Amino acid sequence: LHADLLVKEAFDEYRIASNNADKIAVKLETATLYRVLRGLVGSEATHVEVKLIKRVIREGLSLPFLNFASTGLVDITQDVPLGGPLNKRELEDLEHIVQANVVNVPYWLNLDRQATEGAHQAAERFKAVGPRTELATTKAGSLHLATAKGGSVTLGT
Structure with missing residues (x-):
């Protein structure tokens, strides 16, 4: 799954920092992400905060998660487990794959x-x-x- 987000369209506030030119790529289960996003829509969230975090699983072991904290009718916090983030070489390989697949695309589909x-x-x-x-x-x-x-x-x- 690859997503390019229009920052000003998707976020009120946006901050990102990484050792890879402020790009972060991770592995995740799309079904889990879909479940969380569907839950956000179903809860009629008015504000969603997304963070890349590390949670301590047990002493000496912490794993990365994508954390969604929403406010609305009900305040909900949900985590999507991640594999990664990808290292610089893996990120470059991924960028080459994406660029190779969109070279001959004359237009983009933007759905409201x-x-x-x-x-x-x-x-x-x-x-x-x-x-x-x-x-x-x-x-x-x-x-x-x-x-x-x-x-x-x-x-x-």
């Missing part, structure tokens, strides 16, 4: 919250039809969702 939720709901419904779901866009702005068994739908133009 409503479009993202619509795409997610449609993808959830298609799970019953097939094990693989593909999301594609056109230069004209159409968003298409298709499954391995041939079902398809246009979500917007």
Whole structure:
């Protein structure tokens, strides 16, 4: 999973520091991250603070976590366990892979919250039809969702 975030769009305040040109890459279970993010939406969080932290598991052993602390109807703190952070060489290798895969992309898909939720709901419904779901866009702005068994739908133009 690779995500480029528009800092000013996603965060009120943003601070990052690392030995790798202020870049941090980690390994994590996407299902766990998805569960936490879904919980934040479900709790109608009005403010979320995300921190990269180390927790002491037992004496002499501390492990990294991505900590989400939210306020809203209910104040919730959740941790996502991490493998990493990646070292400088691993980070450079990852950057090369990402750059190699986006060289010929003439445009980026930026979905607002409503479009993202619509795409997610449609993808959830298609799970019953097939094990693989593909999301594609056109230069004209159409968003298409298709499954391995041939079902398809246009979500917007």
